[in-house]
Amino acid sequence: MAKILMCGNEVIGEAAVHAGCTFYAGYPITPQNELTHYMSFRMQEAGGTFIQAESELAAINLVLGASAAGARAMTSSSSPGISLKQEGISYMAACQLPAVIVNMMRGGPGLGNIAPSQADYFQATRGGGHGDYRTMVLAPSTVEEAWNLTQLAFDLADEYRNPVMILGDGILGQMMEPVEVVRRHLNGRNAVSSHKPWALTGCKGRKPNVVRSLFLGEGELEELNRIMQMKYNKIKSKEPRFESLYTEDSDLVVVAYGTTSRIVRSAISKARHEHLHVGMFRPVTLWPFPEAQLQKLARKSKAFLVVEMSAGQMLDDVKLSILGQRPIHFHGRAGGGVPTEEAIIEAIKDILKPKSRKRVYA
């Protein structure tokens, strides 16, 4: 099948349709608008529902309702809008409702700017709203990967009955790349997840279903939390995904995800031409973070360098994985700044050849 050119935002929309998403609600915000535009006509063509909501609060709660009714549902936004959605995401996690939420991150805090950023990592991976919960977070680095991960997101959301976030940024959302748009065959996962006995469909022939997150009875809420943590532990053991590049012979491993990993990939390729033993570890799932897989690399690699479009957020997860066994360096830019290939190569050289250089990274 021929490849076509599509931007990341649109590909996520098409992938959602192919994954069986029949409900989308959104609210305008840059840099994710192409996705809302796309869904406004594509949902109609596909026989689904599109609602341009009055706010991000409304959009996430429309999705909550559609999900409670058993539909595969999605919303999308960018950083400030995702902050507003956190109320609904917490409720959905507590109600054990699946949904896919797309965050095309922009510079922050506050209204920030519309430049690419990775500064919502903490918010995405630590829960984001109130209470003890997590959302699974998938971080595509190419348009093609966005196609695959969006479909996976719907499967994971249904399987674990939990919201899943696609975390990208303005570059990924708006950049066009060739992609093979194919309808994915139903696999075992789909077959299991299409059966939703908990959904609100009218109580014909069964006892009434209730979707709730209020538990006032003694010990009831603690029990819900116990069940949720069991689920999260299962996710942590089964679902980490990552890519590693040249890590088998690397003295230094650069850890980066999403758009940043593309710059790192090209920096590494140049550094290896200069005979520098450097590789890359790219988490594809940010939660669950591929902790054990990164941990293994600490046995043979001498040091780690984390590169992010933030003041250092994934850095914490790398530290929690390496547990002080190796030095961990950081290179990042916050507020919409994008690390350059040159700066990353400089940082790599500072670490691998500190004696021959003036500047040393601490």
Place this chain on the structure above:
Amino acid sequence: MKKVFERPASLRAVPTHYCSGCGHSIVHRLVCEVIDELGIREDVIAVCPVGCAVIAYEYWDFDCSEAPHGRTPCVATGIKRVHPDKVVFSYQGDGDLAAIGTAEIIHTANRGENITVFFINNGVYGMTNGQMAPTTLIGQKTSTSIHGRDITRDGYPMKMSELLSQLPGAKYIERVSVDNPANVLKTRAAIKKALKCQMEGKGFSLVEILSPCPTYWGLSPKDACRRIEDEMSKAFPLGVIKDA
């Protein structure tokens, strides 16, 4: 012997948690009576609000969802769009509908969503200790207006039904009360009319129900009902506001 009064099949046989003289119990029952009469128990999906009525699903024997405070009509809309053949209603208090969820109810009505809203107006936040609501009467004492609602500080009681009736998407809006047996019967008729409006695919319907809260009005159940007639229904006149 002919049975003239019984518990509706849609209403579970459980003790109430509501305070003595609270209007919620009456409205819960009326909703169930109408659902039974229309024979739609297995086709109904209700959305319960944050507030005293959050556990309405403990009483209602049909599918229900909770919703975050004020987002009740959004959750109802999401459900209805997925299941257009089901009868979907939200049940909301005045804090939920007229304060935190003002934007949501206006836009739900404006899109002409084919859902029904039962709006319980008792002029206070009952669940959180009786604070002032947007619908609190001028001069009414609450836990956040201890000297009485002052228009220079707190603004005016909001007439949500009149406000919503301006929107073309809203098809049927009526304000009723449960302060005496005659008005209870009118409330029952309005609930039925609103659900039928939805079942006929006409669009957004809302029944505002003036409802006593003796606990946070500081009155006996009997005096609370009298207050609806003497004071509340003067500020919020009863009757059909829109029937398009």
